[in-house]
Amino acid sequence: MALRSLLDIAQDLCRAGSAGFSLLAQDRTGAAIVRWEAVSGALSEYEASAAPRDHSPCGLCLDVGIAILISQPQIVFDRLVDKLPVIAELLILPLYDGARRPVGTLWLAHHDSTLHFDSDDVRIVEQLAAQLVLAMKLQERARDHSHALALFQSHQHVQQSLLNYELHEERGLREQAEIENRQALRFKDALIGEINHRTKNTLQVASTLLTMQARASSSTQVREALLDNAARLQILAKVHELLYSNADHKQSVFIPQLLQSLGDALRQSFGRANPGVTLEIACDSIELPTQDAVALALLANETITNAYKHAFPNHSTGTITVRLQRMDTALCLRIADTGTGLAPTNGGEGMGMSLIRTFATQLCGTLEMAGRGVGMGTLLTLAMPAPTSNQLASSP
Numbered sequence: 171m172a173l174r175s176l177l178d179i180a181q182d183l184c185r186a187g188s189a190g191f192s193l194l195a196q197d198r199t200g201a202a203i204v205r206w207e208a209v210s211g212a213l214s215e216y217e218a219s220a221a222p223r224d225h226s227p228c229g230l231c232l233d234v235g236i237a238i239l240i241s242q243p244q245i246v247f248d249r250l251v252d253k254l255p256v257i258a259e260l261l262i263l264p265l266y267d268g269a270r271r272p273v274g275t276l277w278l279a280h281h282d283s284t285l286h287f288d289s290d291d292v293r294i295v296e297q298l299a300a301q302l303v304l305a306m307k308l309q310e311r312a313r314d315h316s317h318a319l320a321l322f323q324s325h326q327h328v329q330q331s332l333l334n335y336e337l338h339e340e341r342g343l344r345e346q347a348e349i350e351n352r353q354a355l356r357f358k359d360a361l362i363g364e365i366n367h368r369t370k371n372t373l374q375v376a377s378t379l380l381t382m383q384a385r386a387s388s389s390t391q392v393r394e395a396l397l398d399n400a401a402r403l404q405i406l407a408k409v410h411e412l413l414y415s416n417a418d419h420k421q422s423v424f425i426p427q428l429l430q431s432l433g434d435a436l437r438q439s440f441g442r443a444n445p446g447v448t449l450e451i452a453c454d455s456i457e458l459p460t461q462d463a464v465a466l467a468l469l470a471n472e473t474i475t476n477a478y479k480h481a482f483p484n485h486s487t488g489t490i491t492v493r494l495q496r497m498d499t500a501l502c503l504r505i506a507d508t509g510t511g512l513a514p515t516n517g518g519e520g521m522g523m524s525l526i527r528t529f530a531t532q533l534c535g536t537l538e539m540a541g542r543g544v545g546m547g548t549l550l551t552l553a554m555p556a557p558t559s560n561q562l563a564s565s566p
Contacts, residue, residue: 173305175399177210178521180278180298183391184291187255187281188213191302192228193274195220204228207274212255212281221249228275231262237292238262255281261291263299268307276302294392301399404435405467409460423463425494426453432467432474433492440478446487447478453494456501458557462533466494466503469529472522473505473550481509481547488547496556503552511541511548526550 173191181189188211192204202223209217223229227243227250240260244250250257259280265273276299278287387393409423433451440447458466470492477490488508495502523539530537535554541547 173208173302174210175521175525176298176302176305177208178524179399180276180295181211182521183294183389184261184278184287185285186261186278186287187211188257188279190217190277190279191274192226192277194223194232194272202229204274211279213253213257213279216253221247225249227260227262228277231275231277232264232272235264237264237295239287257281258283259286261287261295263292263295265299265303265306267303273303273306290389294389297387297392297396301396402468402471405432405471406464409464409467421460422457423460425456425458425463425466428463428467429453429470429492429494432471436471436474436478440475444478444482444485446485447482448489449474449492450489451492453492454496456494456496456556462557465529465532469526469533469552470503470505472526472529476522477505477507477509477548481507481511483510486510499556501554501556503550503554505550506547508547511546530554 177189177191180186188209190209190213191207193207195203195205197203197220203220204223204226205220206213206217221229223232225247227238227240227247230240231238238261240246240262241258243257243260244253257279260277261279262275262277264275267273276295278291278295280287385393387396409428429451430453433449437449474490474492481490482488486509490505490507493504495504527537530552533552533554535552538551540549
């Protein structure tokens with residue numbers, strides 16, 4: 171999801187027709203290839219297509235080692251001839267890991283011959299490329315943690331099988347087996363806690379780097395995009411902090427604490443610009459599996475942020491209220507503001523609303539958003555199934 175969001179941001183900020191991330195890989199014979207790992211925009215149907223490294227514009231970019239701009243690339247690279255719409259101009263930036271080994275490219279394409287990339291577009295893509303490399307490092311670290319946990323669980327399974335066999339053979343070993351089993355469970359809890367703690371620290375570092383990049387950017391659009399992504403990473407970091415501090419080591423999140431932390435961060439972020447806006451949060455005693463907690467917090471963040479930014483122009487005053495209630499087998503989230511109300515969509519919707527709909531789908535929820543009357547604000551309602559105790563117990 172983060173990679174898709176980054177491509178959408180790049181495409182939007184540079185007004186490109188397509189955006190993509192190409193990954194350097196090998197085919198079955200061991201030959202180097204470049205695969206379009208993720209593509210958004212007009213060329214999205216060609217995602218996962220590949221070409222030999224030495225016969226692709228991405229391979230040329232990796233050979234040169236800097237950002238390159240190619241007009242009508244299909245003239246030189248015949249593998250682009252059959253791709254429609256035709257690429258009028260291609261901006262490519264190389265991506266490297268921490269050891270300066272090439273890993274792939276980030277690229278943008280214009281399909282309209284009257285449009286051209288400029289130096290501002292290059293700077294935007296360079297900043298987004300830095301985020302992409304950072305995200306790849308975080309993903310790789312998460313895979314390492316998952317692998318270590320899988321090895322431990324496999325070892326624990328074998329150990330438990332041996333203990334069960336010994337218990338059947340000799341009842342006198344029961345007490346020792348129980349002691350060893352408790353030690354193994356404590357070790358597992360400690361390992362899970364350490365993983366959550368390190369992940370939280372890594373996400374906080376990444377959020378800080380994005381905030382620093384935002385402050386250094388001269389572009390308002392780039393700065394806002396970087397700050398929005400930094401806020402989303404902070405939410406993930408808070409979820410991992412709550413997991414790490416859970417006394418029972420359950421892989422579930424206490425939602426009132428998460429929403430209150432989110433509210434504190436948003437009040438601090440927007441308080442100076444909107445001193446007359448009050449944010450009120452109320453939540454029943456609800457726990458959610460980690461994945462659902464993340465989606466709910468990100469949805470609330472996007473909705474409240476949109477209200478702060480757009481519902482109260484010219485330093486007007488008002489209130490934003492957030493209420494999460496349990497109703498039998500369902501949960502109901504209501505986020506309302508007393509601002510100016512829904513603005514005309516002009517046939518489309520912004521990235522914030524697209525993210526809200528995506529998170530609602532992840533939660534298997536029914537989303538409704540409507541104005542409460544001219545000048546009376548906006549109300550978002552999300553109805554979703556409440557988790558069962560079995561779902562909380564089996565949360566990853």
